[in-house]
Amino acid sequence: MxxxxxxxxxxxxxxxxxxxxxxxxxxxxxxxxxxxxxxxxxxxxxxxxxxxxxxxxxxxPYKDLDHAIADKLAKMKKDGHQLEDHYGDLSELSEHIRKR
Known part of the structure; x- marks a missing residue:
């Protein structure tokens, strides 16, 4: 019960x-x-x-989610995501996450 x-x-x-x-x-x-x-x-x-x-x-776990986000950003950059191409947002966020 x-x-x-x-x-x-x-x-x-x-x-x-x-x-x-x-x-x-x-x-x-x-x-x-x-x-x-x-x-x-x-x-x-x-x-x-x-x-x-x-x-x-x-x-x-929070750490696994952080790693998944970093992996997702890397894949999006590799695939030529528009936000990366025009603004570099994915690289900037990847760097921010890496420094935490």
């Missing part, structure tokens, strides 16, 4: 975190619409934090 309760609690937590990610996305879009820099920063930070925590609840 305790195991069933534990599974149910974990499932509910994951479902709640999924709604948190959606809520943060909505807040970010509203902040973009309003043009509030501080609200955009807050929305982005909340979205990133919620995503990391959701990953952790799904069994993905």
């Amino acid at each position: 305790d195991r069933d309760l534990d599974v149910a609690t974990k499932t509910r937590t994951i479902e709640w975190l999924k709604t948190e990610v959606l809520e943060q996305m909505s807040r970010l879009f509203k902040a973009l619409w309003d043009g509030s820099t501080s609200r955009v920063i807050d929305g982005l930070a909340s979205l990133i934090a919620s995503s990391y925590i959701l990953g952790r609840r799904l069994g993905i």
Whole structure:
């Protein structure tokens, strides 16, 4: 019975975190619409934090997520992503992550 309760609690937590990610996305879009820099920063930070925590609840260590992001950026650069070609954003973010 305790195991069933534990599974149910974990499932509910994951479902709640999924709604948190959606809520943060909505807040970010509203902040973009309003043009509030501080609200955009807050929305982005909340979205990133919620995503990391959701990953952790799904069994993905933060360090593994960091490595996956770095790998994704490297692949996108290799594939000639437009943001890299025009602005160098992927290289800049890769460097930022590497220095953390």
